[in-house]
Amino acid sequence: MESFAKSAYAAWNGPMRAAWHRLAAIVLLALGAMFVAAPARSAPGLTALASRTAAPELALSDVDGKPVKLSELRGRVVVVNFWATWCPPCRKELPSLGRLQKLFKPEQLRVLAVNIGEDEETVFSFLPDPPFTILLDQKSTSLRNWQVKGLPSTFVVDREGRIVLRAVGGREFDDAATVARLRELLQD
Secondary structure (H helix, E strand, O other), X not given: OHHHHHHXXXXXXXXXXXXXXXXXXHHXXXXXXXXXXXXXXXXXXXXXXXXXXXXXXXXXXXOOOOXXXXXXXXXXXXXXXXXXXXXXXXXXXXXXXXXXXXXXXXXXEEXXXXXXXXXXXXXXXXXXXXXXXXXXXXXXXXXXXXXXXXOOEEEEEOOOOEEEEEEEOOOOOOOHHHHHHHHHHHHO
16 A cells, blocks of 8 residues: 555656646636737626627517517617526526616617517516516527527627627626726717
8 A cells, every 4th residue: 555655646746747737837828818818898798899790680579569679779779688588597697687777778778688489478477577678589580690609698789780799698787897888888
């Protein structure tokens, strides 16, 4: 048993220890590169897009059957969130979207939460009185136009109708940095 301990100790002090040091160095370099490469004017969890492309049209009905068109909201900053009731990160971030909407006047910023593939009853029983607009995309047709890769996905559209920020995965949209970034967009 003593010889096993000696050989294990020798192995740790030799090639194994060197391998761990190399791995630690690689991880630290990768983390450092992530911070250096981060976009300059991004809020936590939001990625600034290099090119501001026109947002695809979004024309859907809300839970009351009223038609809503993104193009009619020009002049406002619009947060477009794609979600579903069966998605745990979606459920977790929805309250922060509600708090975000309450921080801004509807003439300044609108949150559009696009539910994917579910009916009015499912959505209404989940969120009976949301503080933002819920749109229903029962056939999931908007996913392709918006290039949604997973749920939740969120896009921020500036006052000219261009996509400027994106988030994939759950976020807290009412954190101070995000709110400050959205206020900057209102000044642009």
